[in-house]
Amino acid sequence: MDHTPLSPRPPRQSAPSDADLRKWRRYLADERAEAAIYRDLAQRRDGEEREILLKLAEAEGRHEQHWIDLLGEHADRPVRPSARRILLRFLARCFGSVFVMALAQRAEGRSPYSSEPAATNAMAADELIHEEVIRGLATRGRARLSGSFRAAVFGANDGLVSNLALIMGIGATGVSSGFVLFSGIAGLLAGALSMGAGEYVSVRSQRELLNATKPTQISLAAAPDLDLNANELVLLYRARGMSQEAAEHRAAERLGHLDCDCDPSLSLQPPEYYENEYEEIGSGWNAAVSSFCFFAAGALVPILPYMFGLQGMAAVLVSLLLVGLALLCTGGIVGLLSGASPAKRAFRQLAIGFGAALATYLLGLAFGTSLG
Template sequence: MPQLAPTPTPAQIKRWRQYLADEIAEGAVYRELANNRTGEERLILLGLAEAETRHEEHWRGLLGENAAKTTAPSLRRTMLRFLARHFGSVFVLALAQRAEGNSPYAADTDATRQMAADELVHEEVVRGLATRGRNRLSGNFRAAVFGANDGLVSNLALVMGIGATGVATSMVLFSGIAGLLAGALSMAAGEYVSVRSQRELLDASKPTEVTLAAAPDLDLDANELVLVYKARGMSDEDAAHRAAERMGMYSCDCNPSTSLRSELAEIADTEEHEEIGSAMGAASASFCFFASGAVIPILPFIFGMSGTPAILLSAALVGIALLVTGGVVGLLSGASPTKRGLRQLAIGLGAAAVTYVLGLFFGTSVA
């Protein structure tokens, strides 16, 4: 006589309903993201949504008639779906990556080993999709984050250091404005030179097209042409294959990795240098975000506050901004936004505290 399955406990039913609601929400997130994409990325996201449907069926099967009563998905999944529907950005993929990485299935005996393995694979798939978006924005995003953080910390340190000396409020405000302009211009110029120089360095290192069409007419033998490809890191065999093809000795595609089409693809792939960003884009982002960060510490002084209350409010406003910027970086990198935010806060306020103490010392000395 077949053994009946044990009756699930209320705690199990509650947990399974939550799992089911979250799986439905995750599938919806991937479908919403797929609506904003085309080609390969769309197919990958739809494949993830289909996998979540398999997981849904597992929990429906365990719940049986208890599946009729539904529960709301977790706040994280609800927020993810809202963001996916209205934005569909790399932020959503980064959040989805973190959600997949925190799956409870590995420690839950009611979930199958295949489901736990699926979640690990899903995290890697989402990580790959998120990496594409990170590469597209990493250059200018790096300049934006560094610019905002530097503006917040450097101008707060300047304002607190000057304010601690006991000078007039107008002097503190003037110093803050001067620090904003000087820092923003310096950051923009530095980013422009840095990114421009890096792109020029990569362009100088990129293989030229001289061997693509001109090889049959060059005044050199195949052995010399072999050296060109060996210098690019090819093995002896692959270099000889490529040289013979360029010299017109044969046109077979015996080794596709060394074919003419492969070389053309390599050249096309390196033209954009997406991960670096543009020099003007990085400079503009750095200027704007440094200025937007540097204006926060002087807001209390702009609105007429002075003395210790103005300094304390300035530090509080900067603290909130540091938590936000740190949290954003944490989200995009797939790490804990709380830890990254607290790290930014500790570094920023720590630097400002040092200058404040120095300001008190020199202010007392002058008096």
């Protein structure tokens, strides 16, 4: 979406054409659908997120009224909203998840109002802000989904690519289908165990690093008895990242100098940063189990044709088809979570997976020729 500054809109002089009326009816239907989407999402939220979503629905209602005023008597002939918004509202009603929020973010980013003469500058500016608001809400959801979910998605993708590449390379050497199946099962177990152990060590290391970095509360109880002065405590708090003013205020509090002339709000330094960090990293065991299971599930897909008795080129083609569909799904999910185009990420994932398989297949052909 073009985020260039908005220029003043010239006033409309002529009566609207039939094409204008059709377009405005579509805008009206889309605004109504978007307002309904935000209300449906709000029903699955509480607190601040619910309030924000209801405010967005209220803003879409203002846009809806604009098109009603322009259409006048023609507003009584409603049309269906776009297929994208119909699907989005269905997903919002059924799931209300971060994926729906990510799709809503992309929908706001495609607003045509910046180049629509009949829309006001305020409406175009609203849509730009709405995109950023939804981006913020989607980011909260992505943070809650990172950790174990991240390990699951990428574990499945790694299983798909690595085991497909393995069986393609082994199969190209000319060995029997039974040996290809055995190699695939061995690759599944070895990769799943490696991924699970790696995720556990990674997450545990991150949490241990945070524990080592998180400030202790020794100064709360020990400060009155320590042989140090306020200046040294100031150094302690500045080392933790506080400003000079905040550090001086905190040091005065800890040493009982309650007569300091400081802003009382500086006393409020909740350790939320570390709590959020723990939430985003997740549990080591959860990440390990998710990674193991989803890698194994992904690695199972390429060997399914061999497990059901297919051989030769038929098994290869069916394996490529199954893995291709799975790569498109995982790539699309990653695209949604990152706020990028699901289709672009899906086809990129497909190209990477098939590229790796092609490389090992050619290597297997070379070894098979030399061995033969």
